[in-house]
């Protein structure tokens with residue numbers, strides 16, 4: 064036994080745990096579930112739901128403070144006369160925990176019965192149905208029918224807690240998770256209980272409402288449907304939704320998320336556990352930043368001069384024009400958003416390597432930050448953009464040179480990946496001077512208005528790829544929904560463009576009919592290949608593969 | 622294969638025709654089984670499962686609360702529901718917060734299995750006796766909420782469970 068762990072037995076299984084571990088976590092190590100409502104690993108213990116009751120015994124000590132042994136040489140165990148709450152009991156040496164004895168089962172059934180006394184059985188209209196702990200544990204540990212014939216306690220319903228949250232007090236089981244979260248994590252002590260006994264009611268302090276950037280986390284941690292998000296309320300039942308692990312693209316923290324979608328429509332985002340990044344929280348700004356995915360104005364077809372074109376023609380046109388401009392000595396510049404994935408930015412950089420241009424940068428974007436998660440850098444992948452050689456260091460300091468180049472007429476072509484440069488010092492007047500402006504984007508903007516060629520890309524929920532967060536952790540996106548129309552992931556567009564620019568047929572820059580050109584096989588037919596090429600070039604990514612990034616991400620070498 | 626050789630009588634056809642006539646005549650005095658559909662409708666038994674429709678309760682409220690269980694259970698995915706918030710100003714049971722904005726049953730897909738009726742926790746959807754569902758276009762066979770409610774009519778609800786929730 065090492066110094067820093069203790070041995071105990073839970074339901075006959077030997078468990079080794081660090082002192083200070085509570086019994087719920089220790090049981091989890093042994094693969095045993097202790098049902099609970101109020102306990103939450105990231106919050107202080109409250110111990111008020113009483114669902115986690117277990118039998119706990121300690122070795123009987125003799126007068127010499129040594130465990131007394133029975134006739135078989137096994138230590139004698141003294142069981143506590145009453146049941147103990149597992150969430151607030153910590154492990155100790157030789158402890159014996161029983162979670163499935165008749166006494167425990169009876170206690171759980173009693174707790175469930177009490178919890179359900181005043182709980183409205185309105186699961187058909189409750190948004191939590193399908194992910195409700197009360198529903199689940201009532202099935203697993205409850206008694207299946209109610210003996211309660213009296214009138215249920217009636218409490219306020221549909222109380223708005225600020226614009227983001229709706230409170231239904233009748234459904235509240237008084238676990239106080241939300242109170243503890245707002246007080247301890249979000250830092251705004253604004254919720255509390257009033258009244259007593261079965262009349263206890265969750266309220267928001269008069270004159271206050273949850274007003275932090277983390278309020279919606281209380282909707283996630285509420286085990287029942289008492290707190291629901293006004294954004295998601297009544298929009299879709301959770302059992303229809305597909306869960307795709309993803310990364311929040313709102314800031315450089317890169318909170319791990321789950322994107323919930325059905326039939327191509329994204330309905331919500333929720334945080335996903337990652338102790339190295341966001342524990343199990345995410346900020347509301349990031350959480351609600353998904354509506355653009357299903358924006359009806361999304362770009363769906365490639366446009367050449369404002370006219371819809373097919374992909375083959377658009378790629379050939381861009382490649383041919385770029386080569387023509389280069390042949391006449393014009394310079395080509397690029398701006399790649401640090402909101403694109405590392406793979407895309409790598410291909411973007413490669414394209415400019417091929418065009419022998421170093422006029423590349425990303426636009427810095429910043430906003431308010433806070434102590435918890437929100438980073439002031441609002442680009443989710445600035446580290447990736449620098450690693451790919453697109454962003455300058457500090458980011459954006461080559462933008463002025465690009466603007467000057469366009470103003471002086473030296474730069475004749477500008478390629479923009481997912482960025483609106485009109486707000487970064489390259490205004491519409493400058494853009495009008497360009498011979499070729501190509502923009503790859505997902506929504507119409509001043510850029511797509513001005514561009515000669517518009518190529519529709521994919522949002523973060525529609526493609527794979529990686530982001531590198533502010534702390535240098537590389538994390539992975541996954542496609543949750545399909546892109547609208549003909550839009551496709553930027554890495555595919557760029558890999559085809561890369562192949563087209565160097566294809567022999569288009570290298571001379573002579574105008575050609577789209578069908579006179581045969582599409583060359585791209586060097587990067589899949590993301591794995593892009594990643595491999597990137598890892599071969601960047602020492603920070605040595606030995607990494609796309610698979611090894613995994614669900615929790617990896618720290619890249621500095 | 623060789624054709625059978627026909628006798629003179631066979632080639633006359635008359636005996637065969639007379640035999641056929643005799644069979645027909647035999648049936649004339651017997652009991653008639655044929656029904657003159659569509660003028661004469663079938664008598665349907667109590668458990669007959671026709672097209673699924675939505676009902677209102679005696680107070681005229683839409684009973685469906687858009688829980689989407691029927692949408693989930695429907696084997697051919699004939700049901701499509703668009704949940705919405707119930708108009709809180711309307712004098713209805715204030716606790717029923719949800720009501721479908723639209724409810725579409727695609728009668729070209731429905732297999733009249735009755736799963737939706739069985740799963741519904743609100744007794745809001747029933748397979749009534751309509752079986753002759755026809756239309757000129759597929760879209761005509763996509764019954765929306767209004768049409769479903771019109772077909773369904775009123776269903777007396779003896780319990781009114783939401784009153785005591």
Ligand code: SF4
Pocket residue numbers: 673694695696697698699700726730731732733734735736737738748
């Ligand atoms: S009867 Fe069966 S097939 Fe028809 S709508 Fe109901 S569940 Fe679907």
Ligand code: SF4
Pocket residue numbers: 187684685686687688689690691692702737740741742743744745746
């Ligand atoms: S199961 Fe009943 S209440 Fe639920 S959506 Fe279907 S018809 Fe409405």
Ligand code: FES
Pocket residue numbers: 098099100101102109110111112113114115116148149150151
């Ligand atoms: S989880 Fe232990 S008392 Fe609630």
